Amino acid sequence: MLEEWIAWLRGRGVLHGTVRSYWSAMLSLVDRFTTLDGIWNPFRLFRRPAASAPVPRALQRADAERLLAHLAHARGPAFLTARNLAVVASMTLAGLRRGEVMRLDLKHVQTAAQTFRIVRSKGRHGGKTRTAYMPRQLAAILRTYEEAREAAGYAAADPYFLTLRGARRIGDGAIRRLFSTIRAKTGLPVSPHVLRHTYVTLMRQTGADDRVTMDLAGHASLAMTQRYSAVFSGEHLAAADRLELEF
Numbered sequence: 001m002l003e004e005w006i007a008w009l010r011g012r013g014v015l016h017g018t019v020r021s022y023w024s025a026m027l028s029l030v031d032r033f034t035t036l037d038g039i040w041n042p043f044r045l046f047r048r049p050a051a052s053a054p055v056p057r058a059l060q061r062a063d064a065e066r067l068l069a070h071l072a073h074a075r076g077p078a079f080l081t082a083r084n085l086a087v088v089a090s091m092t093l094a095g096l097r098r099g100e101v102m103r104l105d106l107k108h109v110q111t112a113a114q115t116f117r118i119v120r121s122k123g124r125h126g127g128k129t130r131t132a133y134m135p136r137q138l139a140a141i142l143r144t145y146e147e148a149r150e151a152a153g154y155a156a157a158d159p160y161f162l163t164l165r166g167a168r169r170i171g172d173g174a175i176r177r178l179f180s181t182i183r184a185k186t187g188l189p190v191s192p193h194v195l196r197h198t199y200v201t202l203m204r205q206t207g208a209d210d211r212v213t214m215d216l217a218g219h220a221s222l223a224m225t226q227r228y229s230a231v232f233s234g235e236h237l238a239a240a241d242r243l244e245l246e247f
Contacts, residue, residue: 002042006049019049058197061205061245063188064092069247070186079148080164084178086145087161087170090116091192093138093243095199098175098192100132104160111139111146114237133240199243206242 009019026043033039059067071085090096100118108117116132134142149155154162159169175192182190 002046016050023048057189057194058201059188059190059194061202064198064202065245065247067182067186067188067190068092068245070182072247077164079152082145082148083161083164083170086142087175087178088182088195089138089141090134091195092198092202093141093245094132094134094240095196095203096132097196098172101161101192102170102172102175105158106160107158109142109160111142114139114241133237135241135243137244202243202245203239206239 006019006023009022010016014022023043027041027048030039030041030043034041068085068089071081071088074081074084087101090101091098094116096116096118100116103120104116108119110117111134114134114136116134118130118132120129149157149162154167157167159167161170162168163170163174179191182188
């Protein structure tokens with residue numbers, strides 16, 4: 001019966017870690033009955049279910065295209081439309097994390113070279129600095145945003161992604177509100193982390209080598225691999241440049 005219960009939970013799509021937590025809770029509960037009333041605990045006959053690594057969620061290509069199309073044709077101030085598209089596209093087409101997007105300065109974004117300079121990326125001791133690469137499609141989106149920045153009078157502002165009023169850096173609250181609005185209007189289960197997984201998935205679908213894809217995403221787990229397999233910046237840009245969505 002216990003084995004069937006586990007199978008039923010997994011069949012409903014419950015994460016393995018959650019199944020393991022349910023099992024531990026039931027084990028503790030019946031142990032209490034054992035202490036109080038001497039009731040035998042059948043959970044003690046089995047090992048706890050393994051907690052396998054969760055499968056990363058990602059948007060399908062068609063949904064990623066629908067997401068960008070929705071933002072590209074959104075109604076509202078031109079500056080806001082261009083900024084929102086640029087923020088989401090930077091996550092979808094370059095794999096940038098939420099914090100990396102918010103910390104970008106104007107000098108860190110080079111659309112001509114198709115590169116981002118990511119300062120204080122994820123990691124210990126304040127994180128490492130790395131270069132991220134943008135495909136031509138993303139570079140064009142960012143140039144449109146930069147034109148909107150200039151038209152709004154923010155050309156000289158140091159922060160790259162700005163609030164609608166005043167040359168202030170976009171904050172976590174604005175990012176959360178943006179994604180909440182996107183989810184409500186499109187029905188897509190989208191978040192910055194989902195878009196990072198989407199980027200990696202789309203890059204793999206283009207045929208990019210896994211070591212290049214994971215390096216483009218800034219995964220720290222490649223540190224050891226890179227000692228044995230050199231990856232050149234030209235290879236990064238060539239791989240990143242193959243990614244393009246229709247919207």
